[in-house]
Amino acid sequence: MSSPVTGPFGRFSRPFASSHSAPSIDAERTNGAEDGAGENGQVANGRTAGGQAAGRQISDGRATEERTPTVRSTGRWRGIVAVALLAVAVGVLAKRPSLLLVGAVGVAFAAYPLVTAAPDPDLSVSRVVDPESPADGDAVDVRTTVRNEGDGTLFDLRVVDGTPAMLSVCGGSPRCATMLRPGEEVSVEYRVRARPGRHRFQPTTLLCRDAGGSVEVETAVTAETVIECSSRVPTAPLRARSRPRSGPLVTDESGEGIEFHSVREYERGDPARRIDWRRFARTGELTSVAFRTERLADVVICVDARPEAYRASDPSEPHAVAHAVDAAGRLGDVLLDANHRVGLAAFGRSSCLLAPGNGVDHADRFRRYLASDPAFSLTPPPSVRPRRARPGDDAVGSHRVDGDTLDRQLSELRAHVGTNTQVILLTPLCDDGAHRIAQRIESDGPAVTVVSPDVTTGRTPGGRLARLERDHRLTTLRNAGIPAVDWDPDEPLGAALATVERGNR
Amino acid sequence: MSGVLAVAAGAVAVGLIAETTLQRRILLAALVGVGSFGLGGRLWQRGRGVIGVGLAACGCLVVVAAAGYAVTEPPRITQRLELLPGILGLWVLAAALVPMRFRWSRFLVAVGSGLLFVAVLTSGVVRGASTTALVVAAGATILSWDAAENAVSLGGQIGSHPETATVRAELAHVLLSGGLAVAAVVAVLGVTRLGVDSLPLAALVALLVAAVALLLASHR
Numbered sequence: 021m022s023s024p025v026t027g028p029f030g031r032f033s034r035p036f037a038s039s040h041s042a043p044s045i046d047a048e049r050t051n052g053a054e055d056g057a058g059e060n061g062q063v064a065n066g067r068t069a070g071g072q073a074a075g076r077q078i079s080d081g082r083a084t085e086e087r088t089p090t091v092r093s094t095g096r097w098r099g100i101v102a103v104a105l106l107a108v109a110v111g112v113l114a115k116r117p118s119l120l121l122v123g124a125v126g127v128a129f130a131a132y133p134l135v136t137a138a139p140d141p142d143l144s145v146s147r148v149v150d151p152e153s154p155a156d157g158d159a160v161d162v163r164t165t166v167r168n169e170g171d172g173t174l175f176d177l178r179v180v181d182g183t184p185a186m187l188s189v190c191g192g193s194p195r196c197a198t199m200l201r202p203g204e205e206v207s208v209e210y211r212v213r214a215r216p217g218r219h220r221f222q223p224t225t226l227l228c229r230d231a232g233g234s235v236e237v238e239t240a241v242t243a244e245t246v247i248e249c250s251s252r253v254p255t256a257p258l259r260a261r262s263r264p265r266s267g268p269l270v271t272d273e274s275g276e277g278i279e280f281h282s283v284r285e286y287e288r289g290d291p292a293r294r295i296d297w298r299r300f301a302r303t304g305e306l307t308s309v310a311f312r313t314e315r316l317a318d319v320v321i322c323v324d325a326r327p328e329a330y331r332a333s334d335p336s337e338p339h340a341v342a343h344a345v346d347a348a349g350r351l352g353d354v355l356l357d358a359n360h361r362v363g364l365a366a367f368g369r370s371s372c373l374l375a376p377g378n379g380v381d382h383a384d385r386f387r388r389y390l391a392s393d394p395a396f397s398l399t400p401p402p403s404v405r406p407r408r409a410r411p412g413d414d415a416v417g418s419h420r421v422d423g424d425t426l427d428r429q430l431s432e433l434r435a436h437v438g439t440n441t442q443v444i445l446l447t448p449l450c451d452d453g454a455h456r457i458a459q460r461i462e463s464d465g466p467a468v469t470v471v472s473p474d475v476t477t478g479r480t481p482g483g484r485l486a487r488l489e490r491d492h493r494l495t496t497l498r499n500a501g502i503p504a505v506d507w508d509p510d511e512p513l514g515a516a517l518a519t520v521e522r523g524n525r
Numbered sequence: 526m527s528g529v530l531a532v533a534a535g536a537v538a539v540g541l542i543a544e545t546t547l548q549r550r551i552l553l554a555a556l557v558g559v560g561s562f563g564l565g566g567r568l569w570q571r572g573r574g575v576i577g578v579g580l581a582a583c584g585c586l587v588v589v590a591a592a593g594y595a596v597t598e599p600p601r602i603t604q605r606l607e608l609l610p611g612i613l614g615l616w617v618l619a620a621a622l623v624p625m626r627f628r629w630s631r632f633l634v635a636v637g638s639g640l641l642f643v644a645v646l647t648s649g650v651v652r653g654a655s656t657t658a659l660v661v662a663a664g665a666t667i668l669s670w671d672a673a674e675n676a677v678s679l680g681g682q683i684g685s686h687p688e689t690a691t692v693r694a695e696l697a698h699v700l701l702s703g704g705l706a707v708a709a710v711v712a713v714l715g716v717t718r719l720g721v722d723s724l725p726l727a728a729l730v731a732l733l734v735a736a737v738a739l740l741l742a743s744h745r
Binding site for chain 2 (some may be wrong): 123
């Protein structure tokens with residue numbers, strides 16, 4: 021029987037990870053009920069397009085990067101020649117013709133990879149999810165069908181469906197291995213537990229081996245599917261720093277607004293509607309009421325996606341970067357809806373910077389960056405993934421982000437962000453680097469608010485130590501005047517944000 | 526499933542080179558041990574720790590006892606030599622496929638099937654088994670390695686979740702390799718019927734080496 025992939029990242033340790041030059045391809049999305057999917061079913065289709073030139077294409081408003089399939093030799097029959105030669109050598113030394121015949125059997129197997137043809141997969145993927153818009157905690161049935169559209173039989177096809185990183189599988193398995201004759205199809209059916217947010221399925225990874233298993237072709241097909249679970253957070257934690265334009269951000273300055281700020285003596289020129297007539301009636305004294313000024317804020321939502329941040333409390337749970345990206349999307353939505361100018365940034369293996377802006381186009385750009393920019397990749401870097409033994413496996417390079425890269429990324433951020441801008445930094449605070457980043461940004465000018473998903477666990481002594489260290493970092497940040505939201509991802513984000521909102525006032 | 530098939534093919538290989546009744550009895554006992562070891566390991570993995578570990582430990586004891594008998598009991602030293610690597614090979618193969626530690630699986634598969642092959646070679650050297658049995662055993666050994674390797678590769682890429690469907694791919698793979706093994710064995714035995722035994726050894730060696738050189742030259 022086969023064996024499990026285990027490791028600190030469990031589900032997130034993507035199985036076909038050694039080279040990511042495969043995937044994806046033409047995608048279209050149709051809404052409606054097909055295959056008896058029911059009223060709420062959502063159907064998405066995608067297909068491999070062998071031999072197409074690499075390029076970018078926009079489909080369904082999103083950019084999907086097109087990559088050609090990876091063909092590699094597994095080299096699994098390579099040793100058989102040595103075995104055959106060993107048998108021949110022993111046969112010669114012992115003068116036993118029967119052992120020479122044993123060697124001949126080995127030679128036959130050594131010829132096996134030469135007579136099998138490398139697979140040329142032409143596969144289409146369609147996916148049905150039901151319901152499409154579940155409530156928090158609901159089970160969503162997913163049925164992904166892979167169809168062999170080509171002329172050749174695929175003797176060994178391995179399918180791993182790209183489940184959304186934030187959703188855990190709660191029944192069935194998103195993986196299978198099978199043989200597919202031309203025109204045949206195979207379905208993987210499983211259930212995922214819905215969590216608040218907008219969850220996109222990742223490309224389905226498909227791996228075909230030839231009959232002898234000596235050549236494997238890895239490819240991935242995107243069937244654009246989204247599970248949307250109501251996820252609004254009531255408010256985003258903003259600090260009282262803003263642009264001098266009216267907007268929904270309540271500040272400590274007195275002026276125009278709705279919320280009461282203070283009462284002062286009437287000065288000539290104060291508008292009549294600001295005069296506190298009740299007080300005038302009671303005491304005969306003319307006073308003006310001032311309200312808190314409400315302004316627009318420039319906010320950059322910044323995700324800590326350094327390799328150190330890919331930590332999870334449990335192999336079956338989403339890691340901190342997945343939580344951070346999810347929270348970034350939700351905070352971005354609420355801020356954009358309130359007409360604030362919102363930007364996006366990430367530190368890590370690659371950087372991403374979207375200058376603050378607002379409007380429908382900007383909101384679309386914001387969501388697209390968050391969904392598809394490699395800086396927000398939900399796949400942990402290879403250096404933190406458990407290494408799998410595998411013949412022909414390339415040496416996995418280290419992907420750690422060194423201090424220079426981080427400094428450069430911080431300087432870029434500084435160059436694009438004015439001192440009036442606020443930064444919401446989403447980081448699990450797993451290491452000292454994270455709170456240093458917060459303090460560095462704050463010292464450069466922008467006001468920082470830290471939102472920290474808690475992925476520590478108290479189950480092991482190491483976990484308890486990590487939790488203590490994280491608590492210490494939170495305290496350090498708060499002592500430095502930086503508001504820090506300690507968010508337990510099992511709790512609603514809105515509730516955690518509300519606590520810091522109260523603290524800010 | 527490939528794992529079970531691998532151990533079964535390995536057992537066939539060792540069974541073919543075990544000529545005497547005593548050897549077969551010892552092998553049967555060893556197989557029972559290997560089976561309960563494998564089953565126990567699986568149960569342990571699925572979270573039934575106590576039963577699994579107990580079963581695996583019993584299996585190990587039986588295998589050790591069988592190996593002890595294999596070394597001490599058979600009357601001729603050659604019979605002792607050919608059985609021991611076979612039993613140990615089956616045990617290691619089972620350990621690779623449980624798997625005790627996933628990273629070691631490939632190494633253990635190589636060691637286990639290597640031991641099986643050593644048993645076949647030993648049997649050939651000490652004239653323990655007939656030519657036909659030897660050739661079939663060699664085919665079964667290679668099949669066993671192939672199935673075990675396929676199981677490990679599937680485990681690495683797909684995982685061994687009980688609800689994951691992999692039977693069809695495994696069956697297709699094993700049937701294709703099995704077909705090739707049968708064809709190879711039939712061809713080799715056919716050649717034997719032609720009276721190759723009477724050919725000078727040097728001629729046979731030259732033929733085989735030529736075939737291997739040809740293969741190496743065209744290998745991808």
